Amino acid sequence: MKKCVMNVLFAVIWFVSWTGSALAADINLSAALGLKDVVTELSSEFEKKNRGTAFQRNFAASGALAKQIANGAPCDVYLSANVEWMNYLKEKMLVDAKTVSNFAFSQLVFVGKSSLHLKTLQDVVTLERIAIGSPKSVPAGQYAMEAIKSAKIDRQLENKLVMAKDVRECLMYAERGEVDGAFVYRTDAALAKHAKILFIVPQNYYPRVTFLMALTPSGSRKAEAAAFYRFLQSDEAKKVLIRYGFTVS
Known part of the structure; x- marks a missing residue:
């Protein structure tokens, strides 16, 4: 009898822990390293406002991230530091072309x-x-x-x-x-x-530094990732970008 009760207790504990983790929505975020500080702040702020949502953050060079995604690394939101690597993923249909948009600019x-x-x-x-x-x-x-x-x-x-x-x-x-x-x-x-x-460096010597963002196919199907993508376009997010020295237009 005692063994039976213990088995039931363990089963309840396992179920509660499993459902708790299942309810938590993870957003896989891959962003250019030049965005690390501002994106960390923005994603942390989003977590505070959306309890149960957590980010798996991955920061590296845009090309390294794009190749990781092409090789199957999980990603819902991708932020690149130039057009080339965004186009690389778009050609492979690894980002939702409809969601590709400018995020911020720098020099x-x-x-x-x-x-x-x-x-x-x-x-x-x-x-x-x-x-x-x-x-x-x-x-x-x-x-x-x-x-x-x-x-x-x-x-x-x-x-x-x-x-x-x-x-x-x-x-x-x-x-x-x-x-x-x-x-x-x-x-x-x-x-x-x-x-x-x-x-x-004079702007006439090189293309404007443009950071772009997009949802991946998995991100487009994930409500939390889509909500974060919209948050990145908000006036609140733009104020944070400006505080970090970026321009938004």
Whole structure:
């Protein structure tokens, strides 16, 4: 009799724990590393307002995230730092094309030691080591490489570029003094404690830094993910983006 009661008790405990976890709605969120701080705040705020909803956050270079999704990694909401990787997933029908939209905008800047007195992109050729995100997967690196080529200094920098896995690693190299300077987003540069913005890369040298967002097919079918997507378009979310230094139009 005692054994029977214990079995029933264990069954009740298991059922309650299982239903509790089943009721919790997880949103798989993959976002470009340059959005880490602002998206963490926005998703945390959404969790507070929607009890029972939890995020599985994944931050990395946009290209790395896109390839993860293409290889089957779970994702409901994808935020990219450029059009190319969003189009990559759209062509594979791994994002809902109807939901692809602009999320925020930023600028490319060059950061380095405060003792440096660089004023133009052409001045970068005087340096020895320059960090840049790997253009193969890091949009910040792609923007930077386009600017370097437009300024016609690519040959002069050919053996001076230090490839980083993402934009935050570029900033870290500059912060530690492991390089003379680095190309990063203005919004990332705001996080620096030791490096400073030496100049803003002229916009005519590269396409505008555009962060995009979209729901994946699984996200489109998930009410909580769709609600979060709408929240990212709200005036409340835009105020947070502006506070972090992004522009929204």
